[in-house]
Amino acid sequence: MTTASPSTPRSLALLAAAAGLLLTTSGCGGSAAASEDDTFVFATGKDISCLDPHVDGDMPQASIAANYLDSLVSQDSEGAIHPWLATDWSVSDDGLTYTFTVRDDVWFTDGTKLTAEAVKANLDHMVDPDTQSGTAGGYLKPYTSTEVVDDTTAVVTLNRPYAAFLEVLAQPFLGIESPEALKRPRAENCNAPVGSGPYKIVDYVPQSKVSLVRNEDYNSAPPYAKHQGPAHIEKIEWRIVPEDSTRYGLLRAGQVDALDLMPSVHFDEAEADPNVELILQDRPGNPTNLILNTTRAPFDDLNVRKAFLRSAYVDAGINSVYFGTVTRAGGPLSSTTGFYSPDFEHVYDPDPDEAARLLDEAGWTERDDEGYRVKDGKRLTVHFPYTPDWWPTAHQALVTQIQATAKKAGFEVLIENGDGASVSELGNNFEYDLRADYWNTNTADVLRIVFSSEYTESAGFVPNGSGFRNPELDGILNDALATDDPEVRKDLYYQAQQIVSDNALQLPLYNQASQVALRRDRFTSLALEPSLSLPYLYDVTVVDSE
Amino acid sequence: MSTSSLDSLSAAPRTTATVGSAGSVILRRVAGSVFVLWAAVTLTFFVLRLTPGDPVTAILGGAGSSPSPETVAAVRAEYGLDQPVLVQYFSYLGNLVTGDFGVSYIFKVPVVEIIGPQILPTLQLAGLAMVFAWAIALAFTLLTVGRGRVLDGVGRAVEVFSASLPQFWVGIMLAVVFAVILGWFPVAGNDGFKSLVLPALSLAIPLAGFIAQVTRSSFDDALAQPFVLSARARGLSDTAVRITHALRHAILPGLTLSAWAVGSLVSSAVVAEIIFARPGLGRSLVDAIVNRDLPITLAVVFITAAVYILVNLAVDLLYRVVDPRTNPKGSAA
Numbered sequence: 099m100t101t102a103s104p105s106t107p108r109s110l111a112l113l114a115a116a117a118g119l120l121l122t123t124s125g126c127g128g129s130a131a132a133s134e135d136d137t138f139v140f141a142t143g144k145d146i147s148c149l150d151p152h153v154d155g156d157m158p159q160a161s162i163a164a165n166y167l168d169s170l171v172s173q174d175s176e177g178a179i180h181p182w183l184a185t186d187w188s189v190s191d192d193g194l195t196y197t198f199t200v201r202d203d204v205w206f207t208d209g210t211k212l213t214a215e216a217v218k219a220n221l222d223h224m225v226d227p228d229t230q231s232g233t234a235g236g237y238l239k240p241y242t243s244t245e246v247v248d249d250t251t252a253v254v255t256l257n258r259p260y261a262a263f264l265e266v267l268a269q270p271f272l273g274i275e276s277p278e279a280l281k282r283p284r285a286e287n288c289n290a291p292v293g294s295g296p297y298k299i300v301d302y303v304p305q306s307k308v309s310l311v312r313n314e315d316y317n318s319a320p321p322y323a324k325h326q327g328p329a330h331i332e333k334i335e336w337r338i339v340p341e342d343s344t345r346y347g348l349l350r351a352g353q354v355d356a357l358d359l360m361p362s363v364h365f366d367e368a369e370a371d372p373n374v375e376l377i378l379q380d381r382p383g384n385p386t387n388l389i390l391n392t393t394r395a396p397f398d399d400l401n402v403r404k405a406f407l408r409s410a411y412v413d414a415g416i417n418s419v420y421f422g423t424v425t426r427a428g429g430p431l432s433s434t435t436g437f438y439s440p441d442f443e444h445v446y447d448p449d450p451d452e453a454a455r456l457l458d459e460a461g462w463t464e465r466d467d468e469g470y471r472v473k474d475g476k477r478l479t480v481h482f483p484y485t486p487d488w489w490p491t492a493h494q495a496l497v498t499q500i501q502a503t504a505k506k507a508g509f510e511v512l513i514e515n516g517d518g519a520s521v522s523e524l525g526n527n528f529e530y531d532l533r534a535d536y537w538n539t540n541t542a543d544v545l546r547i548v549f550s551s552e553y554t555e556s557a558g559f560v561p562n563g564s565g566f567r568n569p570e571l572d573g574i575l576n577d578a579l580a581t582d583d584p585e586v587r588k589d590l591y592y593q594a595q596q597i598v599s600d601n602a603l604q605l606p607l608y609n610q611a612s613q614v615a616l617r618r619d620r621f622t623s624l625a626l627e628p629s630l631s632l633p634y635l636y637d638v639t640v641v642d643s644e
Numbered sequence: 645m646s647t648s649s650l651d652s653l654s655a656a657p658r659t660t661a662t663v664g665s666a667g668s669v670i671l672r673r674v675a676g677s678v679f680v681l682w683a684a685v686t687l688t689f690f691v692l693r694l695t696p697g698d699p700v701t702a703i704l705g706g707a708g709s710s711p712s713p714e715t716v717a718a719v720r721a722e723y724g725l726d727q728p729v730l731v732q733y734f735s736y737l738g739n740l741v742t743g744d745f746g747v748s749y750i751f752k753v754p755v756v757e758i759i760g761p762q763i764l765p766t767l768q769l770a771g772l773a774m775v776f777a778w779a780i781a782l783a784f785t786l787l788t789v790g791r792g793r794v795l796d797g798v799g800r801a802v803e804v805f806s807a808s809l810p811q812f813w814v815g816i817m818l819a820v821v822f823a824v825i826l827g828w829f830p831v832a833g834n835d836g837f838k839s840l841v842l843p844a845l846s847l848a849i850p851l852a853g854f855i856a857q858v859t860r861s862s863f864d865d866a867l868a869q870p871f872v873l874s875a876r877a878r879g880l881s882d883t884a885v886r887i888t889h890a891l892r893h894a895i896l897p898g899l900t901l902s903a904w905a906v907g908s909l910v911s912s913a914v915v916a917e918i919i920f921a922r923p924g925l926g927r928s929l930v931d932a933i934v935n936r937d938l939p940i941t942l943a944v945v946f947i948t949a950a951v952y953i954l955v956n957l958a959v960d961l962l963y964r965v966v967d968p969r970t971n972p973k974g975s976a977a
Contacts, residue, residue, distance in 0.1 A: 141921075145931060147750045154704055154750075227718035230703065230752070236710030285753040304751055304758055305931070306834065306923040339832055339921035343816055347824045347831045348921075487934045519697030519936040526701065547710060559701045561710050 136332040138621060138638055141339040141348055143359030148288035149302055151271045152224045155233020157538065157630075160270040161358065162308060162336055164632040167273025167293035170198065170217065171264050172320040173540055175628045177382075177436030179264045180321045183212060183274055183294070193259030193580055198252045204318045206276035207298040214252035218244035219277035221254065229284070232559070237266040237539070259580040261587065262543035265436075268629045269540055294318060296329040296636040308336040322628055324637045331621075331638050342491075346615075349374065355621050358633055360613035362423040362492050368615055375618040378423075379631040380609040382435035384537040384548045385427030386493070387604040388482075388500070393528050393565035396462075396478055403602035405456035406480070407446035409507035410605055415499040419492040424608040430545060430598040432609040434631070437542040437591035442599040453507040462508065471508030479510045482532040483521045489534065496607065497534065526560045533563040536610050540629045542591045546575040549598050564603040571597045670957070677953045684949040685942055689736065692938055693729050699936035700725065703749045723749060736942070745946075746939035750932070755939045759928060763947065765834055766924040769847070769916060770909035772840055774902065776848035781855035781898070786886055789863045799860065807853025811912065815846035815919040832921035843916035851905055855898045863894035892966060899966065903959040907952035 144158045151163040172182040186199040204212040224234040225241050240260040245253045256263065266272060279292035289302050296319070297310040316328045337354065339345040342361035346368075348354040360368065360376065368374045390397040390406065397403050413426055425433070429442030457463075462471040462478050471478040482501075486494050501511040511532070516524075525533050537544050547553050550572050553562040571594060578590040598604075612631040616624045622641050627634040700719050704711045711719075720726040724735065739746060745755035788799030822842060823831040830839045866872065867890050875889050876882075914926025925944050932940035 148752050153752060225712070227712065227714040228722075230711075230715060230719050230722075232704035232711040232715070235712055235715055239710075239712060285747070285757075288752045303761065303923065305762070305927055306921075337833070337921065340927075341832075341919045341921065344819060344832045344919055344921055347819055351824050351827060351831050353831055353833075485934075517695075517697065517936065518934055519699050519701070520695065521697075522701040523697045526698070553710065556710060556713075559704070559710060 137335055138331045138333070138356070138635060139335045139337060139354040140633065140635065141337045141345045141354040141357040143340060143342065143345055143357070145305060145338055145340065146308070148284075149299060149308065150275070150284075150287050150291040151273060152220075152229055152231050152234045152275070153284065153288060155231060155236070155271055157632075160630055161632045163270040163273045163293075164627050164630075165334065165635050166291070166295040166297045166299055166310060167270060167275065168204070168295050168318050168320070169270065169273050169629075170200075170267045172322060173265060173268035173629045174322060175434075177265070177540070179268060182268075182320045183318060184217075187264070189582060193261065193582075194256050196254040196256070196263065197247075198254065200250050200252065201318065202250050204294050205315065206279070206292050206294045207313050208276050208279055208292045210276045210278045210292075212274070212294060213249045214246045215249075216274060216277045217252040217254075218246055219280055220272075220274050223275075223280050224272065234271045237262075237269075237272065259576075261579045261582050262541040265541035265543070265629075266539065270627070270630065270632060297334055305338055307338060310334040310336065319636065320627075322625075324623065324625075329636045329638075330640070331635065334635060349615055349617065352617065352620075354617075356614060356616040356624055356633070358612065358614050359490075360423075360615045362420045362490075365421055365423045373617055373619040375616045375624075377614040377616060377624060377626060377633075378611060379626045380425055380432055380434045380611045381538045381631045382432055382541075382544075382629075383539045383610065384430060384535070384544050384604075385432045385609045386536040386607045387427070387534075388497070388532045388607065389535050389548075389563035389604050390602070391528055391531050391533070391563065391565055392601075392603065394531070396480070397531055399460050400602060401456040401460040402462070402478075404446065405453040405460070405507060406504060406509060407602050407605050408449045408453035408456065409504045409509060410500045411448045411503045412496075412500070412605070412607055413448075415496045415503075416608055419495040419499070420608065423613065424611055427606040427609045429606060430549070430595055430604065431542060431591075434609070435540070435542055435544070437588050439592050439595055441592075442595055445599050446602065446605075448503075450507060457508060465508060468510075469505065469508065470510045477510055478508055479512060480504070480531040481512050481514060481529075482534075483514045483516055483524045483530050484534060485518045485521045486515055488518060493534070500605075522559065525563065526556070528560075528565050535563055535604075537561065538610050538630055542587070542594075543575070543579065545591065545594050545598065546579070549594075549603060550575050566601060566603050568597065568601070673953070673957050673960075677950075677957075680953060681946060681949050684945050685737075685740065686733075688942055688945045689733055689938075690729075692936070692941060693732065697936065699723075699749060699938065703935075723747070740946075745943040748932075748940050749937045750935050750940075751937075755943045758940060759925070759943050759947070762923050762925050762928050765922055766910055766913050766917070766926065767951075768840060769843055769913050769922065769924065770906060772844035773847035773851065773909055773913075773916075774906055776844050777851040777855055777905070778898075778902070780848060780852035781859055782891075782895075784852070784856050785859045785863050785894070786891070789860050790867045799856075803853045803856045803860065805853070806849050807857065809850045809853070811846055811850055811915040812919060814849050815843065815916055818842045818846055819919065832919075834922050839920070839922075843920040843922060846916050846919070847909060847913065851909070854905070855901055858901050859894050859898045862897050863890055866890040866893035869893070896963070896966060899959055899962060903952075903956045906955040907948065910948050910951050 142158060146158040147154055151159040168183050170182060170184045172180045174180060184198040184200050188197045198217060200212060200214055200217060221241060221244050223229055224231050225238050240256040240258045242255045242257045247253055273293060276292040279287060290299055296313055296316045298313050299308060300311050301309040312329050312332050314328050319326050345357045346361055346364045349357050368376055390403050392398055416424060416426055428444055431438040457471055462473045464472045466472050466477060497513060501513060504511050524530050537548055547561045549562055549566055551567040554565050554567060574590050574594050578587050581587060612626050614633050620641055621638050623637040623639050625634045625637055700716055703719055724732050748755050748758050751758050788795050819831055819842060823829045829842050833839050872885055872889055875885050911926055913924055914930050917924035917927040925947060928940055929944040
């Protein structure tokens with residue numbers, strides 16, 4: 099090499115120029131300004147897929163739907179049903195026909211008027227296979243058709259008595275959308291669904307944010323709202339921030355006004371912070387649990403199932419990884435579900451002696467070198483396919499702790515990590531011993547979904563992961579759908595909880611909960627709507643700084 | 645400090661530049677590129693399709709949903725999942741040739757609409773991370789190489805340390821210190837240059853360690869060369885010698901490393917994208933793999949492969965600028 103021309107740093111200049119090019123397009127605008135009074139910034143922890151909650155049906159879709167969709171009926175925190183878009187309804191004696199009268203003065207934000215036709219269009223849309231509805235469509239399996247009698251009267255026909263019908267209608271998953279908007283292709287409706295709610299969607303950038311503005315003509319607030327008319331805050335920015343510490347950091351730095359999926363490690367800090375208000379509420383339904391597959395060994399044996407439940411120190415695990423930020427669940431229903439009974443909370447509290455006795459009785463009398471129970475030369479092994487990405491970090495720690503305590507009783511729990519598709523395929527074919535589950539819904543009919551024979555088979559996800567088939571339980575759960583007498587339903591659902599508990603089908607862990615944190619130095623009155631405990635921004639108001 | 649002898653003068657420069665005129669190189673590269681893209685897409689397609697598991701349940705909302713059999717059948721038919729794998733493969737390739745990446749299973753909209761807006765943020769992030777990494781690495785080597793054993797040792801230690809830092813840890817620390825405590829930068833988001841600094845740094849710091857390690861050893865070599873001695877003899881200052889004479893020699897291997905690094909930054913950007921809640925290809929890819937969203941996965945693989953190819957091509961041409969020896973005609977391109 100002979101020359102070293104003065105232009106040596108040319109390559110550096112090239113690199114810098116390239117970088118400059120890349121950056122100019124992004125501009126050098128100011129940072130996300132700390133929210134102004136007219137914008138409320140909400141950070142959500144889980145990605146949203148399609149915004150229309152009729153499609154698929156995952157919780158993030160319902161969360162945002164609660165803020166731009168109204169429902170036909172509403173539910174209070176006691177579980178009772180009240181009018182909303184429907185002012186009145188009647189049920190035929192056989193429980194198969196529901197006649198709804200809808201309001202005559204409500205318009206969707208695209209200018210379409212709410213009519214009985216809209217009710218028909220929405221229910222038909224949810225059950226249409228092309229909608230690809232897992233949740234709303236699933237809840238409407240008894241739905242046959244809707245007849246439009248006049249502008250405000252719709253008659254819905256079911257193919258079986260379904261007393262939970264009104265309850266599920268109150269969920270945002272079954273929110274009522276503009277029938278005109280539903281006629282658009284699915285891709286279009288996914289990006290910009292149209293409702294009659296307090297806000298309307300103006301922009302959606304997947305994996306980034308949803309922008310909403312106030313519906314200035316809003317006149318259909320539900321009974322649980324604290325005011326009527328338009329919402330107080332003009333704009334909502336619904337930002338998607340999956341990383342826990344970042345989401346919490348944004349709140350601390352004042353760059354967002356509220357967040358959901360409050361990370362448990364920051365709870366103490368948030369509670370001590372005078373600027374932060376924690377809003378916590380358990381969700382109704384079947385609590386977070388490990389369901390035991392009764393269709394194959396070793397959990398086909400009731401004693402082994404009971405021994406497993408007795409071996410698990412769930413309270414200790416919850417306290418150490420969730421720091422007491424979730425409430426322990428013991429029975430098949432979460433405490434916020436209608437017809438819940440507290441009698442089943444402590445049936446299977448940890449008891450190593452009892453676990454040992456039950457295993458002896460079941461014939462798992464010996465132990466091998468590693469301390470696992472053995473019967474006929476076979477180790478007491480429990481296969482547990484698991485998708486870590488689908489669960490909070492604390493849940494992953496909790497199942498590991500359960501694995502450790504079960505080992506003391508002699509169970510070898512194999513946590514077999516896999517991606518979602520592989521694990522759900524095993525889950526749908528009963529090729530597992532343990533499956534991690536929960537089911538959020540606002541009705542005790544969840545017992546039928548999670549434990550009845552009819553849900554041991556499904557073309558998609560199989561909800562009854564225990565594979566339990568019990569004609570007596572099936573009968574009770576169907577009877578509970580055939581009556582709208584609360585006393586009778588209460589009695590039937592008590593019997594159902596008893597049977598589920600007696601058969602040790604699940605290891606309940608903790609109640610699903612909405613955990614929301616709000617900057618109370620700026621805003622107040624962030625509520626959780628009652629049907630699924632989802633964040634509800636309609637009543638949020640600015641705190642006067644004076 | 646290395647004291648390599650004269651024979652490194654006659655040795656070929658340490659680059660991976662392709663031999664031949666620029667025109668023929670580009671032509672050969674294009675043919676090779678098409679093959680690489682095809683191979684990447686094909687391999688990904690079959691790996692994903694032949695792993696056990698059914699994407700339909702993931703498509704329909706996963707656990708906690710209970711679709712009707714008609715709905716499941718409709719989904720299978722819509723995405724062609726009821727067809728034999730080979731038929732699915734050829735129809736995918738056929739669509740790809742016409743620029744159609746298909747429809748996302750999860751978002752239900754054409755893949756281009758999902759991926760399109762993610763490309764620029766990721767390229768910006770990777771680009772700025774690259775600039776930061778080079779700036780840090782160069783500043784560091786210029787300051788510490790050949791400054792005596794102590795400084796040299798410290799330099800090496802810092803390089804190894806930063807190269808072994810996990811990006812997610814760097815990211816969280818940067819966010820906590822500079823965004824939450826000091827409030828100099830936004831904690832997260834995608835609003836202009838300011839929000840890009842911390843994510844880019846979190847990727848750049850570990851990378852700078854790698855680049856500095858490579859650059860240091862060739863800088864060492866360069867400083868021992870006779871031309872450096874002659875430059876010094878001509879009375880040039882140490883700084884001038886370092887910048888105008890040794891540097892050009894020293895950055896070649898780093899440039900090779902950069903070609904690899906840009907490609908890997910595009911995929912490792914996911915760490916910064918998740919921590920700083922930025923949209924981007926990496927995050928799309930991870931989400932798509934977990935949810936078995938095949939069309940999005942394939943599209944991101946395709947784009948990443950394309951970025952690798954383009955960057956390698958660019959570096960190949962850049963060699964000719966930095967080091968004319970790699971050009972057979974002997975002239976700077």
